[in-house]
Amino acid sequence: MSEHHKESFITKYVFTMDHKMIAKQFLITGMFMGVVGMLMSAIFRVQLANPGESSILYSLLPGAWLNDAGGLNPDKYLALVTMHGTILVFWVLTAGLSGTFANFLIPLQIGARDMASGFLNMLSYWFFFIATVVLLSSLFVETGPASGGWTIYPPLSALPQAIPGSGTGMTLWLISITLFVVGSLLGGLNYIVTILNLRTIGMTMQRLPLTIWALLITAILGVLSFPVLLSCGLLLIFDRSFGTSFYLSDIIINGEALHNEGGSPILFEHLFWFLGHPEVYIILLPALGIVSEVIAVNSRKPIFGYKxxxxxxxxxxxxxxxxxxxxxxxxxxxxxxxxxxxxxxxxxxxxxxxxxxxxxxTLWRGNIRFTPAMLFAIGTVSAFITGGLTGIILGDSALDINVHDTYFVVGHFHIVMGLSAIYGMFAGVYHWFPKMYGRMMNKNLGYIHFWGTFICAYGVFFPMHFLGLAGLPRRYYSNSAFPMFDGLSDINELITFFALAGAIVQVFFLFNFFYSIFKGTKSSQNPWKSNTLEWTTPVERIHGNWPGELPVVTRWAYDYSKPGAEEDFILQTEPLKEGEIEH
Amino acid sequence: MDIALKNTVKKQLLWVALVSISMFFASMLSAFIVEKGDVDNWKNFSLPTYFVLSTGIIILSSLLLFFIKPALKKGKSIFGLVFIVLILGLLFSFFQIKGWEQLTNQGIYLTGIGSNVAGSFLYILTLTHLLHLVGGLVGLCISTIKSKQNLYSINNYLGLELTSIYWHFLTILWIILFTFLKFY
Structure with missing residues (x-):
């Protein structure tokens, strides 16, 4: 594996074991699923603004999903909400973010030829891919996809006869998520072992870029928490398909008393959230790692308080x-x-x-370059603060009870987890695009993308807090049956406007991304004048990363604007000068 | 990557995987504890005697694996040893299934109208352990074939070493499960 070798189309693009190509596979699949998830949210936002009415957006849906008036069916609304949550949490912000940047950056930033096991890495992607196919196939079953919410609480998820989405769609959801977890675990094992063993000479743990620290800790979180989701799902599968009662007790459905006794749906919640909360950080930490790197590079300053x-x-x-x-x-x-x-x-x-x-x-008095990556990185910090503040309210049991299951919660987690992570992901894509494809993305389109996304996202999620404080429950198909919420319909329309505008803005990103792959300005080896090792590799992709010997590291990753240095950055491979003190 | 590093990497991959599997079983046992505390009609049961037998068998199989390294050091054939461990592994699986048969005879079922959550947990815990053990049996089968072909030496027996680590893990896991189910 030490040197570049000839590759066929299949081994280069499909069943590849090159970490960089696998990263791109994760990224493209994650982006595709992001578009699917976003379109779903656009559709159900239209429903919330105009309950039960027809819309041109619904032409994207199969006819059976619509009612006689051409509006969205209530059970399909629930399916869309469920699938949107599942896709965004797992497919985009877990695999799309972590899968992309862990695969891409770990070997490059620690100075390794590839991952510890290229084969496991390849398997990890293909498990993810098959999981994707299975999940999407559930959109086309007669009873529709899973629709009990992305948290799939029993008894809705445990009784196939409960609602249409509890049938085949739920079974496919469980198969899909099992495959997803297996893929994530294979990836996680690889990331941990690679970081611990394959660091190049001089790359001590204290010299690791913060991106790698974040990805290492994320992988540890995944390895410890995803198995709990597996056990949680296994018990659910047994309840659904084999008649056990782990989560079920004393249930009468359609006038028929079920035999299940002794189980508890609360047990499911314990198991699910034992994964569920670490999952928040599995999503968030890679974004924070990316942001650490992007902010330091574009502030031309060492990261403040590395330890x-x-x-x-x-x-x-x-x-x-x-x-x-x-x-x-x-x-x-x-x-x-x-x-x-x-x-x-x-x-x-x-x-x-x-x-x-x-x-x-770090930003304070920095020589800041407002690149699109930098703007998204600052956006991450902004969203982390805004969403974090409402987290203090929801973390307090006495306060949480008042806004539980309202739009306050939806607004909170979309900002703190969704926006922070997706901004971090965008920051990463803009920053490392030159390394991925050897070309630059268009800056101006990047600015339009950032400001459009930033304004629209706050336009969507900020008003939701007020809806929640007014008591509006989440997941409802329509609020028209509750006169007390009539006064909130304008806010719902406003949110939908921003949601649709925000979706349109993403077209700028997608165009910029795909256009730049082929037609973007060619990148130099180190376009951001960054210190980390990935920028010492050739612009052209080679399997094995460095054509000759592996680089030797002599300093940490954040020697920016170091007094006495000729330039405002010093590569990690640059030996310490005589008398120079390491940070 | 040099061979020593390759071996270290493979061993670490296994160790991290074992941590992950441990979390799976830890969550199952936690679920057991939570459910037992919550449920009014929890059915107490006694473990099948076959499980006592299978406990002895898996401990013996694990102990035998410790003789492999000294045998390789002396240049002796290890085929017989690995083969016996494989047979003991199959015996363990057989007695686990016999244990389930004993349970059904006592009226403790995995599922169905007469089942109880306590019994379902017992089956699930032992079943998932057995499923993990199948992986170990596959490893032992490969190791048996390779040892028959004299492909192992003291400097080259990583596959067998990995299988041994996994097998010891399964033994410890079973002892924990057995003790837990017996006394909790």
Whole structure:
């Protein structure tokens, strides 16, 4: 594997074991699923603005999904909401983000030829791909896809006869997510072992770029929490298909009393959220890692508080395992236990604040370059603060109970988790596009993309907090049956306007991305004048990354604007000068 | 990548995978504890005697694996040893199934009208352990064939070493499951 070798079309683009190509496979699949998920949200937002009415957007849907008036069927609305959540959480922000940047950056930034196991890496993508096909196929079954929400709580998910979406669609959802988890675990094993073993000479853990620290901790979180989702799903499969009662008890459906006794749907919630909360950080930490790199590079300053940043990542990861109960304050939890979960949840504010402070301190008096990547990185920090503040409200059991299952929650998690992560992902794509494709993306289209997305996203999610405070429940097909919410319909229309505008803005990104792959300005070897190792590889992609010997690292990744240096950046491979003190 | 590093990498991949599998079983046991605390009609049961037998068998199989390295050091054939471990693994699986038969005779079922969550958990825990054990049996089959062909030496027996680590893990896991189911 040490040198570039001849590849056929199949081994280069399809069953490739080159980490860079696998990263692109994850990225393109993630982008495709992002478009699918976004279109779904556009469709159900139109429904929320004009309940039950026809729309031109519905021409994208099979006819059976519509009612006689040409409006969206209520059960299909629920299916779209469920699939949107599933796709965005798992397909885009987990595999699309982590799969892309872990695969792309780990070997390049630690100075390795490839991942520890190229074969496992390839398998990881193909499990993900098959999971994608299975999930999408559920859109075409007669009873529709899963529709009990992306959290698939039983009993809706455990009884195939409960609602149309509990049938074949739910079965396909479970198969798909199982394949997805297997793929994620294979990827995670590889990332951890690669980082621990294949760092080049001189690349000590203290010299690792923060992107790698974030990806390492993300992988550890995945390896520890995804198996719990598997066990949670396994018990659900047994309840659905084999008649066990892990999550079911005392149920009468269509006048028929089921035999199930002794189970508890709350058990499902415990298991699901034991994965579910670390999953928030599986999504968020890679974005924060990317942002650390992009902000330092474009501020032309060393990252502020490197060790504190690593410590904060570790603390966030640890705490993420002991806060799952804050998703369950409404389940009749003992108030004392609720207060324990409130305490552990609010503790996360400390490492989060450390990170935000350090980002701002890095920006402070920096020689800032407002590239599209930099704007999205700052956008990540902004969304992390905005969404984090409402997290303090939801983390407090006494306050959470008042807004539980309302649009307040929807607004909160879309900003803190969705926007932060997707901005981080965009930052990463704009920043490393030259390394991926050897060409530059168009800056002006990038600016339109950023400002359009930024304005529209806040236009969508900020008003949702007010809807939630007014008591508007989430997941409802229509609120027209509740006169007390009549006054909120204008806000819903406004949100839908911004949602559709935000979707249109993404066309600029998609055009820019695909156009630039073929026609973008050719990139130089190190267009951002960055320190990390990936920018020492040739512009042309080769399997094995470096044509000759592996680079030797002599300093950390953040020697920007170092006093006495000739330029405002120093590559990690540049030996220390006589008398020069390492950071 | 040189051979020593390659071996280290492969071993670490296995170790991380074992941590992941441990989390799977830890969550299952946590679910068991939560459900037992919540459920009014939890049915207490005694473990089948076959499980005691299978516990002894898997411990013996694991102990035998410790003789492989000294045998390789002395240049002796290890075929017999690996083959016996494989047979013990198959015996363990057989007794697990016999244990399930004993359970159904006691009226404890995995599923159905007469089933109880307690019994379902017992079946699921032992079943998932057995499914993981199938992976170990495949590894032992390959190791048996390779040892018959004398493909292992003290400097080259990574596949067997990985299988042994996995097998020891399954033994420890079974002891934990057995102790838990017996005394909790």
């Amino acid at each position: 504190a940043m690593v410590g904060a990542l570790l603390l966030i990861a640890f705490l993420s395992f002991i806060v799952w109960g804050h998703h369950m304050f409404m389940t009749g939890m003992n108030p004392f236990l609720g207060s324990v979960f409130t305490f552990t949840t609010l503790l996360i504010a400390i490492p989060s604040a450390v990170k935000v402070f350090n980002y701002l301190a």
